[in-house]
Amino acid sequence: MGGIWRSIKKRFGGSSNHAQPSGSPDSSKQPLSSMLDDNTSQLKESLGCSPDLVMKEVRLHYYPKAKLKLVYIAGMADVEPLLDSFLLEASTEQLPKNLADQQLPEYLKTTVFAAGDIQEIRDYETLFAVLFAGSAVILLDGYDVAIAVGTKGGEKRGVEEPNTQVVIRGPREGFTETLNVNTALVRRIIRDNRLWLESRKIGTRTQTDVAIMYIKGLADEKVLQELRCRLDKIDIDGILESGYIEEFIQEKTLTPFPTVFNTERPDTVAGSILEGRVAIFVQGTPFVLIIPALFVQFLQSSEDYYERADFATLIRLLRYISFGIALLAPSVYIAVTTYHQELLPTSLLISLAGQREGVPFPAVIEALMMEITFEILREGGLRMPKPIGQSVSIVGTLVIGQSAVQAGLVSAAMVIVVSLTAIANFVIPAFNMAISVRMLRFFLMMVAATAGLYGLFTGMIAVVLHLCSLKSFGVPYMSPIAPIDPDNTKDSLIRAPWRSLFARPRSITPQNVIRKRKASGSEAAGGKKQP
Amino acid sequence: MNGFAKCLLILLIVPVLTSCWNRRELNVLGIAIAIGIDKSDGEYKLSAQIVNPGEISGKPGTGGGSAPIVTHHATGKTIFEAIRKLTTEEPRRVFAGQTRILVFGEEFAREGIAEAMDIVTREPEVSANIYMLVSRGTTAENILKVLTSIEKVPALSILNSMKASEKYWGSIKLVKLDDLLDTLMTEGMQPALPAIEIKGDPIAGQALDHTDQSDLASVLHFTGMAVFKEDKLAGWLEEDESRAYRFVTEKVKNSVVQIPCSTEGVTSLEMIWTKNKIRGYIKRGKPYVSIQIRGEANVGETQCRESLKKPETMKELQKRTNDSLRRVIEKTILTVQEQYGSDIFGFGAEIHRSDPKGWKKLEEHTWIKEFGNLDFETHVDIRIRHTGMIVDPVEESTRRTPR
Numbered sequence: 001m002g003g004i005w006r007s008i009k010k011r012f013g014g015s016s017n018h019a020q021p022s023g024s025p026d027s028s029k030q031p032l033s034s035m036l037d038d039n040t041s042q043l044k045e046s047l048g049c050s051p052d053l054v055m056k057e058v059r060l061h062y063y064p065k066a067k068l069k070l071v072y073i074a075g076m077a078d079v080e081p082l083l084d085s086f087l088l089e090a091s092t093e094q095l096p097k098n099l100a101d102q103q104l105p106e107y108l109k110t111t112v113f114a115a116g117d118i119q120e121i122r123d124y125e126t127l128f129a130v131l132f133a134g135s136a137v138i139l140l141d142g143y144d145v146a147i148a149v150g151t152k153g154g155e156k157r158g159v160e161e162p163n164t165q166v167v168i169r170g171p172r173e174g175f176t177e178t179l180n181v182n183t184a185l186v187r188r189i190i191r192d193n194r195l196w197l198e199s200r201k202i203g204t205r206t207q208t209d210v211a212i213m214y215i216k217g218l219a220d221e222k223v224l225q226e227l228r229c230r231l232d233k234i235d236i237d238g239i240l241e242s243g244y245i246e247e248f249i250q251e252k253t254l255t256p257f258p259t260v261f262n263t264e265r266p267d268t269v270a271g272s273i274l275e276g277r278v279a280i281f282v283q284g285t286p287f288v289l290i291i292p293a294l295f296v297q298f299l300q301s302s303e304d305y306y307e308r309a310d311f312a313t314l315i316r317l318l319r320y321i322s323f324g325i326a327l328l329a330p331s332v333y334i335a336v337t338t339y340h341q342e343l344l345p346t347s348l349l350i351s352l353a354g355q356r357e358g359v360p361f362p363a364v365i366e367a368l369m370m371e372i373t374f375e376i377l378r379e380g381g382l383r384m385p386k387p388i389g390q391s392v393s394i395v396g397t398l399v400i401g402q403s404a405v406q407a408g409l410v411s412a413a414m415v416i417v418v419s420l421t422a423i424a425n426f427v428i429p430a431f432n433m434a435i436s437v438r439m440l441r442f443f444l445m446m447v448a449a450t451a452g453l454y455g456l457f458t459g460m461i462a463v464v465l466h467l468c469s470l471k472s473f474g475v476p477y478m479s480p481i482a483p484i485d486p487d488n489t490k491d492s493l494i495r496a497p498w499r500s501l502f503a504r505p506r507s508i509t510p511q512n513v514i515r516k517r518k519a520s521g522s523e524a525a526g527g528k529k530q531p
Numbered sequence: 532m533n534g535f536a537k538c539l540l541i542l543l544i545v546p547v548l549t550s551c552w553n554r555r556e557l558n559v560l561g562i563a564i565a566i567g568i569d570k571s572d573g574e575y576k577l578s579a580q581i582v583n584p585g586e587i588s589g590k591p592g593t594g595g596g597s598a599p600i601v602t603h604h605a606t607g608k609t610i611f612e613a614i615r616k617l618t619t620e621e622p623r624r625v626f627a628g629q630t631r632i633l634v635f636g637e638e639f640a641r642e643g644i645a646e647a648m649d650i651v652t653r654e655p656e657v658s659a660n661i662y663m664l665v666s667r668g669t670t671a672e673n674i675l676k677v678l679t680s681i682e683k684v685p686a687l688s689i690l691n692s693m694k695a696s697e698k699y700w701g702s703i704k705l706v707k708l709d710d711l712l713d714t715l716m717t718e719g720m721q722p723a724l725p726a727i728e729i730k731g732d733p734i735a736g737q738a739l740d741h742t743d744q745s746d747l748a749s750v751l752h753f754t755g756m757a758v759f760k761e762d763k764l765a766g767w768l769e770e771d772e773s774r775a776y777r778f779v780t781e782k783v784k785n786s787v788v789q790i791p792c793s794t795e796g797v798t799s800l801e802m803i804w805t806k807n808k809i810r811g812y813i814k815r816g817k818p819y820v821s822i823q824i825r826g827e828a829n830v831g832e833t834q835c836r837e838s839l840k841k842p843e844t845m846k847e848l849q850k851r852t853n854d855s856l857r858r859v860i861e862k863t864i865l866t867v868q869e870q871y872g873s874d875i876f877g878f879g880a881e882i883h884r885s886d887p888k889g890w891k892k893l894e895e896h897t898w899i900k901e902f903g904n905l906d907f908e909t910h911v912d913i914r915i916r917h918t919g920m921i922v923d924p925v926e927e928s929t930r931r932t933p934r
Contacts, residue, residue, distance in 0.1 A: 254535060337556075337557050338555060338556055338557070339553060339554060339555075341555070341557065341560060341562075341626060341629060342628030342656070342658055344629075346564065346629050346631060346687065347687065349557075349562065349629055350562065350564075350582050350584050350587050353557045353558065353560065353562060353582070353584035354584035354585050354586075354587055356556070356557040356558045357558055357584055358558070358585070359558060362554075362556050363556060363557070449554075452554075
C-alpha cells in the first residue's frame with residue numbers, strides 16, 4: 001500500500017522515443033507497424049514476456065493467405081464467442097460480394113464480427129488500453145491497423161446483498177466491483193435520458209475508470225464544475241478504491257466529519273441523484289461516492305423512505321438521540337461525577353459513589369481504559385475471520401467488563417456507560433459518521449475531564465461552530481438546519497409523509513426545488529423521490 | 532512540525548497541565564447528607580451525617596456490616612470553622628452539595644438561627660433545596676445519630692417520611708432554605724419549621740443492631756411545627772395546630788381531620804383539597820384579617836350512628852366539620868397570638884399586600900407588637916363529596932340485623 005501513497009509527482013516524460021519499452025501505457029504513443037512479427041515481438045517485449053498475454057494464430061476461410069493473430073490477456077477476455085465467429089465465417093456458404101474490393105480490416109469488421117464492440121487501433125497506447133480493459137485484439141499482417149473486439153469477460157462478483165447499510169425493507173441489490181454493472185443498476189431505477197454519465201480515467205498506472213452520474217438540469221452546474229476540476233487535479237499512480245477519490249476531492253478544511261457520502265446501495269444513489277446530487281462510480285469498488293453530502297444525510301437510512309412516515313420519523317429521532325449518547329455519554333458521566341456531584345439525585349449519587357469505592361483510577365482514566373479496550377475489541381473482532389469475530393467481540397466485552405468490575409478496576413456504572421455508548425454508536429447508519437463520533441467522543445472526554453461541564457459545553461460549542469462552518473462542494477454542511485429552510489426540514493430531523501415532500505434540498509439544487517409529479521415541460525426528471 | 536501538529540500537541544498537553552481544576556472524584560468525597568447545628572459552651576457544634584456509600588449500594592462484597600452512615604462532630608467559633616475542622620476526623624473532604632437536611636438543635640434555635648443562615652446561603656456548594664428542621668427535646672446531633680431501617684440513610688428516611696407526612700397526614704409544612712430566608716426577610720411574617728423528635732431510647736438508636744429488630748428501639752418522628760419569633764424558637768405547635776396552620780397558610784392537597792359525632796364517636800374526614808383566602812386590612816387603626824377556607828372532603832371512616840344516606844345527616848356533618856375546623860383554627864391563631872406573639876401565618880404580609888396605605892399607617896417595625904391586637908374572622912366551607920365504597924356505617928348495619 002505504501003508504494004501507492006508515495007504518489008508519483010512527476011509524470012512520465014510523455015514524449016520521446018522508447019528504445020526500451022517501459023510498459024507504461026502512456027509511454028507508447030508509437031504507431032503500430034505493418035509487420036505482424038514486429039508488432040508481436042514489440043508487444044511481448046512491452047509486457048516483459050508475461051505468460052498471461054495470449055497470442056493465437058487464426059485463419060480466415062475466405063482469406064486463406066491472410067496472417068492474423070488474436071491477442072488477449074488470459075482471464076480478462078472471454079474469447080469463446082470470438083472464435084465462434086471465425087467458425088461461422090468458415091461455414092458461410094455464400095461468398096461475400098466484392099470480396100476482392102474489400103480491405104481485410106473492413107471485411108473483418110463488417111462481416112466476421114458482425115456483432116460486438118469493434119474498434120480500430122492504430123497505436124500502442126490504445127492497444128494496451130483495450131487489452132487491459134479485457135478486449136481481444138486481432139493483429140493483421142500487412143496492415144498498420146489492429147481490430148479490437150469487446151470481449152470483456154473474466155470472473156467477477158455478482159450482484160449481492162450489501163453488507164453495510166442493511167435494511168429490513170427495501171431492495172436487496174448492492175453494487176459490485178464492476179463499474180458497468182453499477183451504473184446499469186442505477187439506470188435501471190432512473191429511466192431518464194437526462195441521466196448523464198461522464199467517464200474519465202484516473203491513476204497513471206491503474207487507469208481506473210471513474211464515472212460521474214447526475215441528472216442534467218437537476219444537478220447544480222457549479223457543483224459539477226467544481227467536481228470535474230477536483231477530479232482532474234488528482235495526481236496519483238493508482239486508485240484502488242473510491243476512498244482515494246474521496247480523500248482527493250473532499251474539502252480541504254481539517255475536519256473529523258465526512259463531507260462525502262458513500263453507499264453500496266443503488267436505491268440510495270438513485271434517490272440522491274433525484275435530489276440533484278452527483279454520484280461518483282469507481283471501477284473496482286462497490287462503494288459509490290455521493291456529493292454534496294450534508295450532515296443529516298449521514299443519519300438517514302434508505303429505509304426511512306420505505307417505512308411509513310410516522311415510524312420513520314420516530315426512528316430518525318432515535319438515531320439523533322443515539323448520536324447524542326454516542327458522542328456525549330462518557331464525557332457527561334465524567335463531568336458530572338467529578339465536578340458536579342450536586343447535579344445528581346442523592347440516591348443516584350450514593351449508588352454511584354458506592355460503586356466507585358475502591359476503584360483506584362480517576363473517572364477519566366477509567367473511562368479511557370474502558371473505551372480503548374472496547375475499541376481494541378471492536379477492531380480485533382472486525383479483522384478476525386468472520387465466524388470468530390462476533391463472538392470474540394461480544395465475549396471479550398462481557399468478560400473483560402465483568403471481571404474488571406469484579407476486580408474493582410472499574411465501576412459497574414462505567415461499564416454500562418461505555419457499552420451504551422458503543423451500542424448507540426452502531427445505530428448511526430453511516431459508518432464514516434460513526435467514526436467521526438468515535439473520534440470526537442475522546443476529544444469531549446478530555447475536555448470534560450479537564451473542565452467539567454464548562455469544558456464539555458465549550459467543546460460542544462466548538463464542534464457545533466465547526467459543523468456550521470463546514471461546506472461540502474459549496475453547500476453548507478448543516479443545511480437545512482443551519483441555514484434553516486422550512487421546506488427541507490421536512491426531510492431532515494423528521495421524515496414527513498410523501499404527500500408533503502414536494503421540495504428538493506434547496507441548498508443542493510437551487511434551480512429546481514419543486515419536484516414535479518407529472519413529467520411536463522423542461523422538468524421531466526423528478527417523479528418520485530427515492531432515498 | 533507544522534501548525535496543526537503544534538496545536539494538537541498543545542491540546543493534548545493542556546489537560547495534563549491544568550491538574551483538573553476543582554476536580555473531585557466520587558471516592559474522595561464524604562457526602563454530608565445531613566448537617567446538624569447545636570450550641571455548646573458558647574461555641575457552635577456541627578454534626579455531619581456522612582454516607583458510607585459502599586455500605587448502601589448493592590455492590591456485592593463491599594457491605595462489611597458497618598453502619599451506613601458516620602456522624603462526625605466539630606466545634607468552632609463560627610460554623611465555617613467547624614465545617615473545615617470536620618476534616619480532622621473525616622478522611623474525606625466533606626461535600627455539602629448533596630445535603631438535604633439541616634437540623635437546628637432546640638437550644639441553638641432558641642438563641643437564634645440567623646447566624647447559621649449566613650453560611651448556608653453564602654456557601655455556593657450548599658443547594659437552596661435543603662430542608663430545614665428543628666429538633667425537639669434533644670440536640671440535632673442526637674437526631675443525626677439515629678439509624679433507620681428500611682431506608683438505610685437516615686437523612687433520606689427523614690426526608691421521605693417528612694414528605695409523606697406532609698402529603699398524607701398534613702401535620703407539617705416543609706420549609707426549604709430559600710423559603711426560610713424569604714420568611715426571615717419579609718416583614719410581617721415569621722417562620723415556622725417542622726419539629727422532629729426521637730421516640731424511644733436515643734442511645735440505643737445509634738447502634739447498628741437496633742435496625743435488625745422489627746420494633747426499632749428508637750425512631751424519629753415529626754411532632755408538628757416549631758414557631759419562631761424573628762429568628763428565635765418561641766415554642767411548638769402540636770399536630771392539630773400544625774394542621775390548622777397549614778389550612779390557613781396554603782393550599783392543602785390531602786389531609787385528615789377528626790370530627791366528633793353528635794352523640795359519641797368520631798368521624799375521620801379525608802380532605803381532598805382546601806384553598807385558603809386571606810384578606811387583611813387596617814380597620815379603625817387595628818389590623819384585621821378575614822380567613823376563608825374552602826375545600827372538599829370524603830368520609831374516611833365513621834363511628835357515628837347516623838345513616839349517611841340522608842341528606843340532612845350529611846348537611847349536619849358538613850356543618851359540624853366547618854364548626855370544628857373553625858374552632859381549631861381560631862384556637863390555634865389565638866394560641867400563637869397570645870403565647871408566642873409571632874405571626875407565622877404571614878397576616879402582616881397579607882395586610883401589607885392588600886392594604887398598603889393602611890400598613891404604612893402602622894409604625895415602622897412594630898408588627899410584632901401589633902400582631903397581638905390583630906382581630907380576625909374565620910369562614911370555613913368544606914363540602915363533603917363522597918362516602919367511599921359504602922354509605923352507611925358498618926357498625927350501624929350489623930347491629931340492626933339481629934334485632
